[in-house]
Amino acid sequence: MTINCKGNLIDLTKPKVMGILNVTPDSFYDGGRFSSDTVILNQVEKMLNEGATFIDIGGQTTKPTAGLISVEDELKRVVPVVDLILKNFPETLLSIDTFYAKVAEETINGGAAIVNDVSAGNLDENMLPTIAKLQVPYIMMHMRGTPQIMQQLTQYDDLVKDVMFYFSEKINAARSLGINDLIVDPGFGFAKTLEQNFELFSKLELFQMLELPVLVGISRKSMIYKTLETIPENALNGTTALNALALSKGASILRVHDVKEAVECVKLLNKFC
Template identity: 45%
Template structure:
């Protein structure tokens, strides 16, 4: 099943990763899917709309968010994984966590992917876990921790520094035995607007690496900044525009809240791309 995550197949048809936050405080949908019933209903909706991967998180990583103890994070996510993996065998499930103990609980419940927004900085044991379970590992770049990452992020050359970080961390994961590695530039994680725009402008360079690229810009603050402080609920068009640019640059996975619209955009993208190469 994880062969779906190989770079060649993702380039043929990029995949949609649907976001499911089982948290009370996530920036976009906090509190909406805390119950198992509501979470499973949302997964069913996203699957029908075209999601192939569901990314389940029990700790908000929005700027300024407070950390959550591992025990509480496990309490939030493990029952959802246990039921969802059985109910939707056609889907891939991803554990959005920085903690090895939470990742292990999710893998024990059947998760297929560890999505580490700390890029193995916080807990390198996640690479060994992914290798042991045959899981895929998403390595994301972030400067700082969610609580403080947006206070004053600084780079000399953000694209070069993110490329270097992802290359080093991916090599660590490879040496640990991880067979399916995905890289993510970490849009909005310890980055100002100009940093995010520079990363989007250089995504084609990241896509030249040996690993599939994941991009998550869904409803993020950079869209609000570019659109005269547009609130979260008004950022759909901006999200689609950024992700379409990412697809054109060679991105293999887009992480989204609005699954139907993302799936539609991929259908249009692949149709135009495939026709243009005939």
């Protein structure tokens, strides 16, 4: 199971780690931390040294209490960061966390390698055609509505079956346009209650039926810190515990704030495979 990133085939039969770099002032955990070139480069170097295969750059928070920013504002946030990182670490495989087709296109043309879309094309009708034109790996996540209203849309007939059907439709749409490298993300925390997150997680192995790599992004999320009755800053141990379980259920990519601990999970799991 491989994806083509800028001419390099990345083998996902052995799980990989994607480090999160939020260049936003209002993300739920690390908002505003990476606001200068020096801090950004130090963080990227740290994540690469700790074993991250990918760095995922986000210019727009998806927490429900935040408003949407425009395409132009998101471009102003992420394009300089892409340029900065690739100037200093030219071999880095950058993922762009965006639901705007224009942001995807400009950052890929600027040297990024992957598009990570929380809406799977639902928030920009030009996204799938753009990905087809760019021919880059595309991460499609399950979400309903927009980040602002998604937590009002948590009624399902059968949660897992509904999410699987969503992906089957999205995969068919992507394949019909000639998109080759697809990755699915069940969307923990997006249009799902706390209990639904754990229901979905408990059946994570069923996503292997899609025959695509599965990305799991649960790092320091509310399903962890609310269950443990703590705050995101104290949720690393819980994140590590669930990341290990996700790997045992077939996750191909762990998207995390804390790369070292996730890489250690992968190394230990590989001893059993």
